[in-house]
Amino acid sequence: MPDYALIYFPVRGRAEAIRLLLADQGIDWEEDEVQIADWVSGKDGRKKDAVFGQLPGFRDGDFVLYQSNSILRYLGNKHGLDGSDAHERAVVDMVNSGVEDLRQKYGRFLYFEYETGKDKYLETLPAQLDLFERILSKNANGSAFIVGNKISYADYNLLDTLHCHIDLSPTCLSNYPLLSAYVERLVSRPKLAKYLNSDVCKRRPITPKHK
Template identity: 70%
Template sequence: VPGYILTYFPVRARAEPIRLLLADQGQTWTDDEVQLADWFGGKTDLKKNAVFEQLPKFQDGDFVLYQSNSILRYLGCKHGLTGSDEKEKALIDMVNDGVGDLRQKFGRLIFYEYDTGKENFIKDLPNQLAPFERILSQNANGATFTVGNKISYADYNLLDILHCHLDLLPTCLDTFPLLSAYIKRIAARPKLEAYLKSEKRNKRPITSKHK
């Protein structure tokens, strides 16, 4: 049975939290890259066959799954990254939904409002990041993860969206000591650190609008 296959465009975007999870959990996977021109030009049946005409597509042997958050949750369940009880599971889900909201706002800025909305986006960014600082402060005073004492799939999603915002504004975490420490701590996990420094990761832009 072939291992994991992740089908996506040659960018980080919505596939990157999945890659962070797989790398940190010591999993191997194949990146099946689809060129944007082929996808939008109808040169592939992939779009027609995708459940919601969207990527990423994830294959675990014969099992095929779409929707980035569903893939994250599936891998979270499979690798024990969903919390230790029902309450932790619900909180992890909540954090992941919060990251999803922030990711949508970031995407809207990058793709539709960059020239007109960047100033307002940056001005409001502290309000967008504050809930995550507060969430960290409520769990072991911010010394561990967003929920509980073990990494969860939501942590990989949060790490990625924080990286996206640091790319936009390198000073955005300066007033958030817990988030600043958190991002350094998570990124220093040995397998994750190796992936974050890898050529494979660094040759991929954050989105198709990034150089």
């Protein structure tokens, strides 16, 4: 059995960036799947163990960690995916926090404004995408990763967040040549491409709302 286990619902959600990292790095993990109804009702006894009452959780042997960004940082540090020096690590962390800001805005829209606020959300999205296009442009003229010359945990988080928006609006990156090329570069990485094209990945909805 793999040493790693991801504790989450049968959706992409907050766990997908973690899956992208593991798959791309060729790291085996077990899916410790939690049914949403059992979690909400309290029938699933693991809820009491979640430090903040939330998933995902991540097991590395006997060590268990919660909160998606903490898990990403932990794996980034453990597998050399967090920058090459102190300055680069700080920038990776900064960019990942910026991705989190966008993800939270997307989440609020998805759960509370999806039926009435889609047009408004898409009108404001370019202001967010502009930020990441600009960050890319300052790193090897946009031909590399979001920070530095090797992939980091922030790349996996950004890729998943961009995928969520492409699902929402397939043309949302049309005016962003650097971001568009960035997505294509990442999804063409052999191990990542294999995971993204797998049945197990394709059958997971982004959230329960996407079923």
